[in-house]
Amino acid sequence: MTRTEEFEELRPLLFAIAYRILGSVSEAEDAVQETWLRYGASPAQPRSTKAYLSAVVTRIAIDVLRSARVRREEYVGPWFPEPLLTDPYEDPERSAELADSLSMAALLLLERLTPLERAVFVLREVFGFGFPEIASAVGRSEAACRQLAVRARRHMDAGRPRFEADRKEREELAERFFDAFREGDVDGLRELLAADVSLVGDGGGKAPQFASAVIGADNVARVLAALVPPFDRIGVVAEPHQVNGQPGAIFRDRDGKVISTLVLDVLEGRIQTIRSVISPDKLGHVGPVADVWALKREANQARRPQPDRRS
Template identity: 75%
Template sequence: MSKVEEFEELRPLLFSIAYRILGSVGEAEDAVQETWLRFDGSSARPASTKAFLSTTVTRISIDVLRSARVRREEYVGTWLPEPLLGDPYEDPARSVELADSVSMAALLLLERLSPLERAVFVLREVFAFGFDEVAAAVGRSEAACRQLLVRARGHMAAGRPRFAADRRERQELATRFFDALKNGDVGELQTLLAADVQLVGDGGGKAPQLAKGVMGAQNVARLLGTVFPWLFRIDVTCQPHEVNGQPGAVFRDRDGKVIHTLALDVLDGRIQTIRTVVNPDKLGHLGPVADAWALDREVKQARRQWNRPEK
């Protein structure tokens, strides 16, 4: 195999490692590209291409994450990972771990870890690398990596619910949810939501948000049932799609441009958390991005016209 063929065969794995460490599609793609440049520029052929590339992308991702953390501390509003519509890496033997680790809930828990803890956890727990491989990738001893993993597991276990609802059950619940959303059926929405449901939005100060954070089934249902029917009135479309391995949807304007994504965390037959990403900087990998401020103005205009008394 040529260098290009070897690299392309491993690209899905490299992206999946980088995305879980970084929580950003764009940064993960950049890390993979930098990995290729280093591989292509090396004169010697490594004994194991997989080991070399995995180590390289991991170290690049750790460096990027360290600088990204400073930016995230200054982020306007709630920070959420960039939505991922499909994980390019598949391994039937690790399907549960792969799906669970890419959910927004899991990625947010990974934010609690130090960059080294995060890398060790991803390589060992998600991709089942041997401790010798993990140690080589992060530049620490195997003993140190074992300690890092123990700490990482502790942080993750402290706040980690497993969204292990049956796939069919989740899909049926999501279908009912989006039907109720289109119809503005507040009562139906409320029956689908957990009592302590949370609605969380990430606009990054660059797009209007539904709200900074809303809690409780009644409050969330009322807000959703008030806002979304107006979006559909101005020809916004809802395209159901898994988002980070969970039921969700991509919302687009009448020209097909992306407005935002919405992802649902489902547990015990109810929707526990609704996360929307509206920040245009996090949506570009999904296609052309809509002007959310213009849509907001259009909705307000439509409301004014609807409420205007007839002469």
């Protein structure tokens, strides 16, 4: 097998590692590309290509995350990871860990960790790497990596919900949610929402968004239902789609361009959080991005009463 073939075989794993460390599709893709360049420039053939490339992409991702942290502290409004529609890496033996680590909720919990803690947690808990490989990847001793793993696991466990919803329950609830949303059914939406549900958007200061989180089942149901008439008039459609392994949707304009993504966080038979990514900077990998400001103007126009032209 050539070096190119070996790399391409491992590319899905490398991207999956980088994305979970960085929470960014574009930065993860750049990290994988930089890994390929370093691999091509290395004269020696590593004993384990998988271990070598995983270590390289981890080190690159850690460096990128350290600089990204500064930008995220100055981010306008709530910061969410870039939505991922499909995880390219599959491992039947670790499917539960892979799926759990991909959710928006889990990625936001990972933001609480230091870059080293995050890298160690991802390699150990998600991908099952041994501590000798992890130590080599992050440039710390095995003992230090074990301590980092313990601290990271403690932080993650403290923030996790105590009861997880199974996939079938999530999908059924999401189907009912989008049916009620399309109909603008306030009561139908309200009964699917947790009492303290929150609706939050990430516009990054570059797209219209909610002034702040909308809290409470009645408020969220009314806000969502109010979107339906203007959306209908300007041809916006909600396309149900898995987002970060959770039920969600892609909103598109009449030309099929991407407006936003939306993901539902389901727990104990109710929707607990609705997260929408609206920032155009985070949607380019999903497809051609719509001009959301123009759509907002069109939607506002559609809200206004139309003049009676019968006279």
